[in-house]
Amino acid sequence: MNIKHGKVIRINGPAVYADETGAMNMGDQVLIGELELTGEIIRQDGDISTIQVYEDTTGVKPGEEVVGTNEPLSVELGPGLLSSIYDGIQRPLDKIHEISGSFIGRGISVPKISKEKIWHFIPVAKKGDVVSGNDILGTVQETELLNHKILVPPKVSGTITEMIDEGDYTVEEIIAKVSNDKGEQELKMYHKWAVRIPRPVVQRLEPNIPLFTGQRVIDFFFTIARGGTAAIPGGFGTGKTVTQHQLAKYSDANLIVYIGCGERGNEMTQVLQEFPELKDPKTGLPLMDRTVLIANTSNMPVTAREASIYTGITIAEYYRDMGLHIAIMADSTSRWAEALREISGRLEEMPAEEGYPAYLASRLAEFYERAGRAEVGGKIEKREGSVSVIGAVSPQGGDFSEPVTQHTKRFVRAFWALDKSLAGARHFPSINWNNSYSEYVSDVAEWWKKEGGDFNYQEMRERAMTILQEENRLEQVVKLVGPDALPDRQRLILTTAKLIKEAFLQQNAFHDNDVYCTPEKQLRMMDVILHFHDEAGKIIAKGVPCVQLLSLDIIPRIIRMKTDVPCDKAADISKLKDEIDYVLGDLVK
Template structure:
């Protein structure tokens, strides 16, 4: 290890030091008597700039700086799920057990429990050639996740020895690989990886498989693919966190990584209290068994916000390499950008727009580029994905904010939250007129082939009706509702039904919180079929008032509250609608 240095200047989370021999960018150091956790983020001649991830109160010039020779890294192995870490991967529950309710500065424990033994089952045999990503064995990590023990990405050679089935800690040797230079590399259940370096893959591949969320407005109108990117910008109180929670609960992925990046402590507390009590809809087990939480709330050191984002994405990539579909929720990247702005200011860098660093867009882009649907390294052949969904909290909901604009250039799906909808108690408060998904054509073809041949057509029909409603409401403000033709009144009525019976969804209702693809199709198709029938009838001169009063419309409005098994299939619903209007004609005659 190279020699120590000493502190020259302290400026909040930023420390200037000198005297270090051969410092490395992004090297982890320990600062002062308390050995505060820091990272070198700048080198200028004989000065280094250290980003400290803890409170620097009381730190003074002259204190020592100890280099570790390691980049900021995460420990990857069994024990990550059903756990909560801070931004630098310290397990908060064990920190509380060892240091009390208030975390002592400089206090640290290993991310993975060194004492716990895991039941290892070998999958490889001695004598075979292995490379990064090859499976060595597996461990049952939770009721949901089978943890694959892999060769680290930078190791390649001949497997000389592998441990038999049994109980091992994460530090015990379970395999030995002879490298091309003849040396033996010992492997454990755990491995380390620098958080700022993307884990390598064999190939990123094209996919059209949607990440189903159970949220009607997302799955039908603005879907995201597995391995895709999405952002949820919106003002305070518009429902960003609720949407993130819903996605974490209901998305059809194998592992969820939820990063609370600079959000209020009460929001993360809600996650910690609620998630352990939730049941996984796919397995019936605890949802936490496939969830990893990274918490860095607004009252934690500002510098750690950046670390928490990279910690989360590195863990997500690790599970992706096992062949799992992973969803990463970052709430909120605006707080991360604010941390970058503060550090940049203290480094006296030339500011960009609104004081953010000039490299803001490239940092955000680099983060979202770590998503993707990939062919994983090693054997057996497999695919995995990381879907990244970031909430953005621009001041006052201003979508021209630099963070929002930089994010929109990096993602393919935009779920724009609307404060007016939130005030009207319409949730999710996603504005269907300015949101978009660039995956729509791909996913539409997938839906058409695998579910219903007219899925995309019906989605587009519904969108036309909603856009027509926006135009007609402007006309109503000028001339009044009664001045509209019956056809125009029907469009407004159908749009209201789409908004209230389809787009609106109650996240806190046991039934309406999640909606299957089948149920979504039945509700949407029913609304559109009724619209089509009434439109045809009024064009033939029938009375609009009696048509719109048909009781089948009330039945359709109740579909969202029915349990999945109670919802009729589309053929049955179609017959009921046609019969209802046929009986109405007979009664009229």
């Protein structure tokens, strides 16, 4: 490696200016001063470079040396990522902690993934195989929950000239040699990848399979597809974090990358304490066995927060390339955007809306565009993988007209608008059905058709949405004249809408039978509600007053079906339909 040197000339917070750096490249990582603080060249003007530094620059002096590493800001990808807790530039927080105590020291160099840990490697490829990037060299059981495929790094191709035998090795061991007309390359169990460059795929696939979450308001009404994008905007205390934790625990992703951009220090501490204790609901194994956690507490430099979403999504893409489905959560992208704003201010750039830099929108787009469902793999084998991105947005005072929410809205296809008044009324998840949307609903219709058996998901969803929208309209009338002025047919709309809200949309994250809901249970529940609506409509047409329906004790039973009936007895829910017939029949008599 050809190391280059420059000199610090000016320091402004995380922005450092250096001279004699003309031989370095835009995007190169550099080490600054005696402490060897990590930075990245973000602008070059002749010999002068602007460097964004990922650590506190207090004490750095003009004249100190700047060493170019000749490589861009990168992550190390290989076994050992899972269960790790990293900062924004992939430094393991626990290791830093051991070295420097509770305050994160500066210039600490720790391996991103362990170079000492022994893995049992089982070869898949063999000598003589012609491989290209993303072909599988072998496998390692990384955690009980995840079999890690060791991939040929993208851009490498050729014939395998040497292949190691099955055995126990560290990631530093050379496991294979690949040669082509340009020469021979030695491959290890890990490789580096520049975080700001998306990893290549064979081809993008239509996102037409839901990322099933077990959360009814999401799956049934505002679904996110595998490889899709969703935003959860909401003011303080509306349930962004709980929703993301629910998805981390229950969505059918193989692997979770959770990026915590701490709203407040203690919130991040909660994540760091809680996550390692969570259990995977399906296997009972620690959830961390399929999780990579990236944490940025508010006392960490803002620049590392800026880098964190790229570090996170690059790790997600790497596991996608193994043929896995990854869900990446960022909580909250508003804090990330604030980091961008702060750095931009230090760089003395021209501010745009609310002080954010003009490139806020393009940066958000770059992040969300890395989501997708794709065919991946090399010459030998193709696989399917996906990266779904779910970003929380925390606008000041819950005002969705601010720039981060507005720009995010342009780049995501599902929008789960959290609502302060719903949260205040303890309606959780507080996703407002009137201003939330999903553009994946028709894409996943085929999936529901297969899953749904006799149920017509699309028709059921449309009917329920219509009832909710009609209720929204009627509520305006009720506010003016009271419910008594409405004809009975319209009062029934209000009653059914109440059932949809209380029986279906509300879901208790802290009740064993309700925390997760299977597709079958969701369909049967909605079927019961719509059956009630149809049958009640018939008896109202026969002259039975709507008020009589309200006092029926079948109503609270419908509301309780979610907690009364566990998922594995979902068929029992449909028995309520016979009871509805019976009770309503009685009313007519």
